[in-house]
Amino acid sequence: MADIAVIMSGLSEVTHVTNPESFATVRFSTADLPENMRVATWCEHYGHTVLRADIEPADDASLDATVASRALPGLQLVSGRFTAARIIRTREMIVDGNDDLSLLVNQSGNVTVYARGREVTLRENDAVLISSGEAVVFDRRSFGESIAIRIPYSMLSPVVVDVDDAIMRHIPRDTAALKLLTSYSNTLLGDDHSVATPALRHHVATHVHDLVALALGATREAADVANSRGVGAARLRAAKTHIIENINRRDISIGSVALRLGVTPRYLQRLFESDGTTFSAFLLGRRLARAHRMLSEPQSAQRQVSAIAYDAGFGDLSYFNRCFRRLYGATPMDIRETAAKARE
Numbered sequence: 574m575a576d577i578a579v580i581m582s583g584l585s586e587v588t589h590v591t592n593p594e595s596f597a598t599v600r601f602s603t604a605d606l607p608e609n610m611r612v613a614t615w616c617e618h619y620g621h622t623v624l625r626a627d628i629e630p631a632d633d634a635s636l637d638a639t640v641a642s643r644a645l646p647g648l649q650l651v652s653g654r655f656t657a658a659r660i661i662r663t664r665e666m667i668v669d670g671n672d673d674l675s676l677l678v679n680q681s682g683n684v685t686v687y688a689r690g691r692e693v694t695l696r697e698n699d700a701v702l703i704s705s706g707e708a709v710v711f712d713r714r715s716f717g718e719s720i721a722i723r724i725p726y727s728m729l730s731p732v733v734v735d736v737d738d739a740i741m742r743h744i745p746r747d748t749a750a751l752k753l754l755t756s757y758s759n760t761l762l763g764d765d766h767s768v769a770t771p772a773l774r775h776h777v778a779t780h781v782h783d784l785v786a787l788a789l790g791a792t793r794e795a796a797d798v799a800n801s802r803g804v805g806a807a808r809l810r811a812a813k814t815h816i817i818e819n820i821n822r823r824d825i826s827i828g829s830v831a832l833r834l835g836v837t838p839r840y841l842q843r844l845f846e847s848d849g850t851t852f853s854a855f856l857l858g859r860r861l862a863r864a865h866r867m868l869s870e871p872q873s874a875q876r877q878v879s880a881i882a883y884d885a886g887f888g889d890l891s892y893f894n895r896c897f898r899r900l901y902g903a904t905p906m907d908i909r910e911t912a913a914k915a916r917e
Contacts, residue, residue, distance in 0.1 A: 597643070598641050598642065598643045598762055598763070599641070599642045599643070600639070600640070600641045600642075601619070601638075601639070601640045601641075602638070602639040602640075603615055603636060603637060603638045603639070604637070604639070611636050612630065612636055615628060615630070615636060615638050616628045616629075616630070619638075619640070620660070624660065624662075625662065625666050625671070626660050626661055626662040626663075626666060627660070627661045627662075627663065627666075628658055628659075628660050628661075629658060629659045629660075629661070630656065630657070630658045631656065631657035631658055631659075631714075632656065632657070635656055636655075636656055637654075637655060637656050637716070638653070638654070638655035638656070639653065639654045639655070640652070640653045640654075641653075641762050643761060643762055645761075645774050645775075645777060645778040645781075646774060646775050646778045647724060647725060647728050647778055647782070648722070648723070648724055648778040648781055648782070649673075649721075649722075649723040650720065650721075650722055650723075650758050650761060650762055650781075651720070651721045651723070652718065652719070652720045652721075652758075652759070652762050653718065653719055653720075653721075654716075654717070654718040655713070655716070655717075656715075656716045657713055657714055657715050657716065658713055659710065659711070659712050659713075660710070660711040660712075660713075661708075661709075661710050661711075662705070662707075662708060662709050662710075663708055664708045666708075667705070667706055667707060667708060670706075671705040671706065672704065672705060672706040672725070672726040673704075673705045673723045673724065673725055673726065674702055674703070674704055674705070674723070674724055674725075674726055674729055674736070674740070675702070675703050675704075675705065675721045675722065675723045675724075676700055676701075676702050676721070676722040676724075676744075676754075676785055676788070676789070677695070677700060677701055677702075677703060677711070677719060677720075677721050678698065678699075678700040678719060678720045678721075678722070678751070678754075678755050678758075679695035679696070679697065679698065679699055679700070679717065679719045680697065680698060680717070680718040680719055680720060680755070681697055681717040681718045682697075682713060682714070682715045682716055682717015682718065682719075683695075683713070683714045683715050683717065684711065684712065684713050684714070684717065684719065685712045685714070686701050686703065686709065686710070686711055686712070686741070687709065687710040687712070688703055688704075688707055688708065688709040688710070688740075688741050689707065689740065689741050691741045693741060693742075693743050695743075696746065697746065698746035698751070698752075698755065699743065699744065699745055699746050700744040700746075700748075700751055700788070701741060701742070701743055701744060702736075702739050702740050702741070702742065702744075702789060703740060703741065704726070704740050705723075706726075707740075720755065720758055720759070720762075722754070722758060722781065722785060724781075724782060724785060728782060729782070729785065729786065729789070731792075731795075732782070732786040732791055732792055732795035732799075733786050733789045733790055733791060733792065733795070734790045734791070734792055735790075736789065739789045739790060744788055744789070748788055750784050750787035750788040750804070751788045753784055753804060753807040753808065753811070754781070754784035754785060754788055754807070756807065756810075756811050756814075757780070757781065757784060757806075757807040757810055757811070758781065760810055760811075760814055761777065761781075776806075777806075779802070779803065780802065780803040780806040780807060781803070782803070783795075783798065783799035783802055783803020783804065784799070784803045784804065784807055786799055787799050787800070787803070787804070805844055805847070808834055808836060808841075808844060809844040809845070809847075809848060811834060812830050812834060812841060812844065812845075812852075813855065815830055815833060815834075816830065816855065816856055816859060817859060820856075820859055820860055820863055820885065820886050821863075821884055821885065821886050822886060823886050823887070823888045825856065825886070827841055827842060827852040827853075830852075856886075857896060858900075860885045860886045860887060861885070861896060861897055861900050861901075863884075863885040863886075864881055864882060864884075864885040864887075864893070864897065864905070865897075865901065865908060867881045867884065867885070868881060868905055868908045868909045868912065869908060869909070869912040870912075871916060874909070874913065878890075878905045878906065878909075881905070882905075893905075
C-alpha cells in the first residue's frame with residue numbers, strides 16, 4: 574500500500590494553475606488508501622481542500638476515484654475517472670477569488686452540468702466551459718472519465734470572441750479543435766519527459782491555449798496564429814503517438830497516418846520537417862529503439878534477432894542490421910551479449 578503522507582502531499586499539488594515548475598503529472602487513486610479512509614479523503618481533502626467543492630458520492634461502498642493532474646505555465650490539466658457522484662461548488666465557496674475557466678470534456682459515462690440557470694448534458698467527448706467564479710453543479714450519473722483544462726480568465730479573454738458568452742455553451746464532440754485538444758491533453762498527462770525544459774513547457778501550454786481558443790471560438794487574429802501553431806503541434810504529436818502505438822505494423826506509411834489525421838501527406842511531412850526530422854527518419858528511429866529495448870530485455874533472450882526485427886516493424890533483416898549498426902555502432906548480437914553480462 575502506498576505511503577499515505579506521500580499520497581496526501583502529491584494530491585495537495587492538484588490546485589491552481591500557478592506553479593509552472595511542478596510540471597510532472599501527479600496521480601492519486603482511492604485504491605491506494607485503506608478502505609476506511611477512501612470516502613473521507615476523496616470528499617474532504619480532494620473536495621474541500623483541492624477542488625474547493627462538495628462531493629456527494631452516489632454510493633460510499635463502491636467509491637472508486639483516480640485523478641491525474643499536470644501543471645504547466647498558465648494551464649492545468651486534470652483527468653478524472655470516478656464512480657457516480659455530484660460535485661457542487663456553492664456560492665459560499667466562490668469567495669476564494671479564483672476566476673479560472675475550465676473546459677470540461679466528458680470522455681465516457683453520463684454527465685450533466687448546471688450553472689447560470691442552465692443545464693448542459695454532455696455525451697461522450699462533448700465539452701462545456703465553466704467558470705470557477707460561479708456556482709456550478711457537476712452531476713455524473715455513472716462511472717466515467719473526464720478532462721478539465723483550466724486556464725486563467727485573463728489569458729483566454731483576449732483570444733476568444735466574447736468568452737463570457739462561451740460559458741455554459743455546449744461544444745459538440747465533432748468539433749475539430751476539440752478532438753485535437755482532447756488527444757493532445759491525454760498525451761501530455763501520460764508523458765512527463767516530453768516537456769522536460771522550461772521553454773518547451775511554455776510552448777506546449779501555448780499550443781493548448783490555441784486549441785482551447787479555437788474550440789470556443791477564437792478571434793480572427795488568434796485563429797490565424799492558432800492554426801499555424803497549436804493545431805500543427807497537436808497534429809504532429811497525434812501522428813507520433815499513432816506511429817508509436819502501431820510501430821510493429823510494416824504497412825504503416827506517411828499516407829496511412831495522414832489519412833487517419835485527415836491531412837495530406839505533404840502537410841504531415843512539413844510538420845515533421847518543422848520538428849527537425851522527417852517521417853521516415855522518425856519511424857526508423859522508433860523501430861530501432863524498440864528493437865534495441867527488446868534485445869536488452871531478459872524475456873527476449875531466447876528469441877531470434879529476426880523475430881525481434883519483425884516485431885519492430887522491419888521486413889528486411891539485412892536492412893535492419895545495417896541501420897542498427899549505423900545507429901548504435903554495434904550489432905544486435907553485441908547489444909544482447911552486453912545486456913546479458915550486465916545482468917550477471
